[in-house]
Amino acid sequence: MRTRIKFCGLTRPGDVRLAVELGVDAIGLVFAAGSPRCLTPDQGASLRSAVPPLVDAVALFMDNPGSEVEAVVRRLKPDLLQFHGSESEAFCRSFGVPFIKTVAMGGGASDAATARKRYPSASAFLLDGHAPGQPGGRGERFDWTQVPSLGRPLFLAGGLAPANVAEAVRIVRPYAVDVSSGIEGAPGLKDGGRMQSFVDEVRRADRSAPE
Ligand SMILES: O=C(O)c1ccccc1N[C@@H]1O[C@H](COP(=O)(O)O)[C@@H](O)[C@H]1O
Numbered sequence: 001m002r003t004r005i006k007f008c009g010l011t012r013p014g015d016v017r018l019a020v021e022l023g024v025d026a027i028g029l030v031f032a033a034g035s036p037r038c039l040t041p042d043q044g045a046s047l048r049s050a051v052p053p054l055v056d057a058v059a060l061f062m063d064n065p066g067s068e069v070e071a072v073v074r075r076l077k078p079d080l081l082q083f084h085g086s087e088s089e090a091f092c093r094s095f096g097v098p099f100i101k102t103v104a105m106g107g108g109a110s111d112a113a114t115a116r117k118r119y120p121s122a123s124a125f126l127l128d129g130h131a132p133g134q135p136g137g138r139g140e141r142f143d144w145t146q147v148p149s150l151g152r153p154l155f156l157a158g159g160l161a162p163a164n165v166a167e168a169v170r171i172v173r174p175y176a177v178d179v180s181s182g183i184e185g186a187p188g189l190k191d192g193g194r195m196q197s198f199v200d201e202v203r204r205a206d207r208s209a210p211e
Contacts, residue, residue, distance in 0.1 A: 003169050003202050004176035006058065006155065007183065007195065009037035009137055015190040016050040022199045025176065027051050031072055032062035032084060035137060036187035037180070041075050048076040058082050058100070062135055069095055082126065084136055089119050098123040100155060104132040105142040112148040125150045126178060129158025139181040144171045162197035169205035177202060 007019045008028030016027055029044045030037040039047070044059070051057045056079040059072050063085030072078070073095050081099040083092050092099045101122040103115045106129045115125055127147065129140035141159025144167075153175035156168060161182030169177065183198050185191040 001173070001206070003174065003206055005199060005202055006056075006176055006178040007180075007190070008058070008060065008157075008178055009035070009180040009184075009188060010047060010190060011037055011039065011043070011188045012190070013047060013050045015192075015195075016047055018190075018192055018195060020050075020052060020055055022195060024055070024199065026056040026058050026080070028058045028060050028082065028178070028180070029076070029078070030060045030137070031064060031068065032060060032135060033064070035062075035135060037137065041072055044072060045075050048078070056080055060084060061087075063087065066091065066094070073097055080123070084128075086133070089121060092119065093121045100124045100126050102126045102128050102136065102157075103148075103150070104128060104130055104134065105146075105158070106131045106134070106140055112150065115148075116150045116152075122152060124153040124155055124175065126155035126157050127174075137180045144168055147172050147174075160198075162194055162201050165198055166201045166205040166208075169202060170208065 004025040006026035007024050009030050048057050058080045059078040060082040081097050084102045101119045103112050111132050128136045129142040139159045155176045155178045156174035157178035160179045183194040
């Protein structure tokens with residue numbers, strides 16, 4: 001099984017081009033207010049145009065008004081939406097685009113127990129290391145031995161980096177890994193060397209997969 005890779009929070013066309021060259025499966029574009037990686041719809045549209053067919057463009061939101069999500073959907077035509085806040089199932093599915101729902105695993109108050117029932121139409125769940133109500137993209141990991149079974153493909157996120165992603169893949173065997181700050185030189189600015197090392201480490205862990 002090949003672990004899928006999503007790079008999130010890209011802000012520069014050159015970073016998108018390198019991610020595609022490295023063979024990542026999905027590029028995340030952030031529209032969450034307050035994030036150092038937050039894009040305007042114009043910036044998002046320009047980056048989206050650098051994403052070729054067969055690589056997914058994912059638009060990320062955190063409790064944005066529906067009108068903002070709608071505007072990004074209309075402009076960028078993303079392949080997937082990623083919701084990081086307290087959005088309802090009805091809100092998430094109202095845009096007619098498949099969606100990933102984040103499950104907060106940190107702070108001792110995981111919302112994993114209710115996610116499966118609350119979001120029956122989620123295409124996948126993304127497990128992140130932050131506490132419920134907090135934003136992601138801050139490099140917070142959680143206990144990888146405590147991964148809930150949610151009946152949908154799992155994206156593992158939160159504090160992943162070239163130095164730990166192989167271990168994370170071996171323990172969790174997720175459908176995909178998702179990384180933002182762990183491949184950056186500074187918030188929003190991806191580092192080419194770290195991007196390359198991250199992909200190499202995921203592939204190394206894949207090669208060690210049990211038959
Ligand atoms: O990237 C952001 O700035 C962000 C803002 C608000 C919600 C989520 C955000 N990013 C997502 O957080 C996880 C983990 O990031 P990290 O690797 O720990 O830095 C990742 O899924 C991003 O998509």
